Amino acid sequence: MDFESRMLAVKGIVEAVGEANINVIGIWGMPCVGKTTLVREVAREAKEQKLIDEVALADVTQSPEVGRIQGEIADMLDLKLDKRLCAEERFVYGRGSQQKKRRRILFLMFYLKRKNGVYLRRLLWVIQLMTLIFDARQLRSLKSVQEVQYFFLHCALMGYGIDNLDLLKYCYGLGLFRGIKSLDAARNRVYSLAGNLKDSGLLKDCPHTCCSKLEVIPPNVLSSLVELEDLYIGSSFVEWEAEGLNNERTNASLSELKQLSQKLTTLEIHIQEASILPKDLLFLKLERFKVFVGDVWEWSDKHETARTLKLKLNTSFHLEVGIKMLLQRTEALYLDELKGVKSVLDELDKEGFQQLKHLHIQNNAEIKHIISSRISVTAFPALGTFVLKNMINLEEICLVQLSLRSFRNLRVVKVGKCQKLKSVFSSSIAMGLCLLEELEVREYSIMGAIAMEKDQDGMEDHEDMKLFPPLKRLVLEHLPMLMGFVGTQNEVTADPKDML
Numbered sequence: 001m002d003f004e005s006r007m008l009a010v011k012g013i014v015e016a017v018g019e020a021n022i023n024v025i026g027i028w029g030m031p032c033v034g035k036t037t038l039v040r041e042v043a044r045e046a047k048e049q050k051l052i053d054e055v056a057l058a059d060v061t062q063s064p065e066v067g068r069i070q071g072e073i074a075d076m077l078d079l080k081l082d083k084r085l086c087a088e089e090r091f092v093y094g095r096g097s098q099q100k101k102r103r104r105i106l107f108l109m110f111y112l113k114r115k116n117g118v119y120l121r122r123l124l125w126v127i128q129l130m131t132l133i134f135d136a137r138q139l140r141s142l143k144s145v146q147e148v149q150y151f152f153l154h155c156a157l158m159g160y161g162i163d164n165l166d167l168l169k170y171c172y173g174l175g176l177f178r179g180i181k182s183l184d185a186a187r188n189r190v191y192s193l194a195g196n197l198k199d200s201g202l203l204k205d206c207p208h209t210c211c212s213k214l215e216v217i218p219p220n221v222l223s224s225l226v227e228l229e230d231l232y233i234g235s236s237f238v239e240w241e242a243e244g245l246n247n248e249r250t251n252a253s254l255s256e257l258k259q260l261s262q263k264l265t266t267l268e269i270h271i272q273e274a275s276i277l278p279k280d281l282l283f284l285k286l287e288r289f290k291v292f293v294g295d296v297w298e299w300s301d302k303h304e305t306a307r308t309l310k311l312k313l314n315t316s317f318h319l320e321v322g323i324k325m326l327l328q329r330t331e332a333l334y335l336d337e338l339k340g341v342k343s344v345l346d347e348l349d350k351e352g353f354q355q356l357k358h359l360h361i362q363n364n365a366e367i368k369h370i371i372s373s374r375i376s377v378t379a380f381p382a383l384g385t386f387v388l389k390n391m392i393n394l395e396e397i398c399l400v401q402l403s404l405r406s407f408r409n410l411r412v413v414k415v416g417k418c419q420k421l422k423s424v425f426s427s428s429i430a431m432g433l434c435l436l437e438e439l440e441v442r443e444y445s446i447m448g449a450i451a452m453e454k455d456q457d458g459m460e461d462h463e464d465m466k467l468f469p470p471l472k473r474l475v476l477e478h479l480p481m482l483m484g485f486v487g488t489q490n491e492v493t494a495d496p497k498d499m500l
Contacts (some may be wrong), residue, residue, distance in 0.1 A: 223256035235299035305331035312336035416442035423452035450488035
């Protein structure tokens with residue numbers, strides 16, 4: 001590399017070092033072309049411009065020794081390693097007063113080859129851990145520096161697949177949190193620490209994948225865990241064995257979970273066959289749950305709410321006592337096939353789904369109404385998202401007059417392929433949707449109006465109404481019989497542009 005080319009390269013790299021959002025700079029090239037000279041010149045120039053305070057150099061060979069590299073870096077930066085731990089777990093801290101101020105450090109690693117990518121990632125995590133110690137400005141607002149340091153250490157050891165659940169297991173199991181004696185308190189501490197690190201820019205949300213599928217859990221193992229508080233199975237194990245078989249069981253059954261009901265506060269589970277669900281499976285103390293029943297649901301690690309229930313039941317729903325108990329506390333409810341159910345609120349929760357935030361109903365051929373009879377409470381007071389899709393026998397969302405506070409929190413409504421539905425709302429309900437921001441109505445063959453009253457008398461009270469003041473998105477698609485936005489069963493009385 002000639003002098004002019006090298007200086008141009010130095011200038012470009014130094015500018016990159018000064019960028020606040022750049023953490024790693026890689027330099028590749030053929031042997032003996034001047035890479036080492038180049039990076040040393042970068043280090044000198046960066047220090048002269050006061051972009052950095054310290055420089056640390058490390059040689060990474062064909063078979064890198066992580067412990068040796070850690071030691072070399074620690075010596076250069078006046079750090080101390082705990083040699084009692086393995087290379088990936090050594091805790092690093094500063095000596096003297098140097099740990100009290102933030103230090104900007106440039107790490108230079110030489111002779112990195114493509115086949116050493118795994119070692120490079122490990123080293124980068126070690127470096128990230130080291131820089132935490134010097135970032136006093138970001139740590140100053142956190143309650144316990146030592147606790148945060150150890151917590152961040154565990155984050156670093158987990159690589160790029162950081163998950164709060166894994167952090168909870170490791171930190172609680174290793175006794176990281178002093179004075180914490182319950183799993184629930186430990187969970188809150190994990191969420192708090194992770195939030196603090198994210199706010200400080202030291203931790204970002206990383207993708208997380210489910211563990212590999214389990215094929216066997218020996219019988220009676222789960223039932224023996226009578227002190228268990230949290231059970232996270234998800235879709236990792238779905239080979240639940242049915243009770244009542246003549247032959248001896250070779251796998252776990254759902255009935256074993258009955259033994260955990262007195263202590264269990266958190267449950268994540270996917271039961272693909274509804275027919276094996278025990279009728280008397282009750283969870284009396286569940287505070288957080290993610291329960292999928294049926295083979296149409298795709299498991300995800302994302303948590304939209306603390307209590308999510310997804311159901312496809314090809315058995316009589318009236319026998320599922322345990323499921324009914326969960327419904328009253330559910331925040332996100334997804335329904336597919338429900339054998340024997342004609343009206344959602346009347347048959348699933350007569351208390352009006354007081355805690356429900358998201359309702360999604362799909363592919364159901366039996367439900368005729370969402371609400372079919374009068375109730376003494378406000379219906380769906382917390383509901384923010386309401387989705388109806390492919391419900392071929394749904395005739396009307398609500399047959400009766402509701403409290404004005406019902407549905408008042410709705411922000412998103414999406415309905416489609418409900419061929420017998422003549423309107424989405426009554427005009428009285430529509431008038432109360434003062435928070436609605438998004439409305440989608442698609443593929444209705446007989447829908448004449450979006451909001452409808454049974455007779456003209458009901459419309460006279462709403463002649464001057466303006467609907468959905470904060471509406472940001474409106475989609476009306478494939479509605480061949482739509483004549484207007486508001487009307488009666490016999491007449492459409494208003495054009496959409498006059499009502500919005």
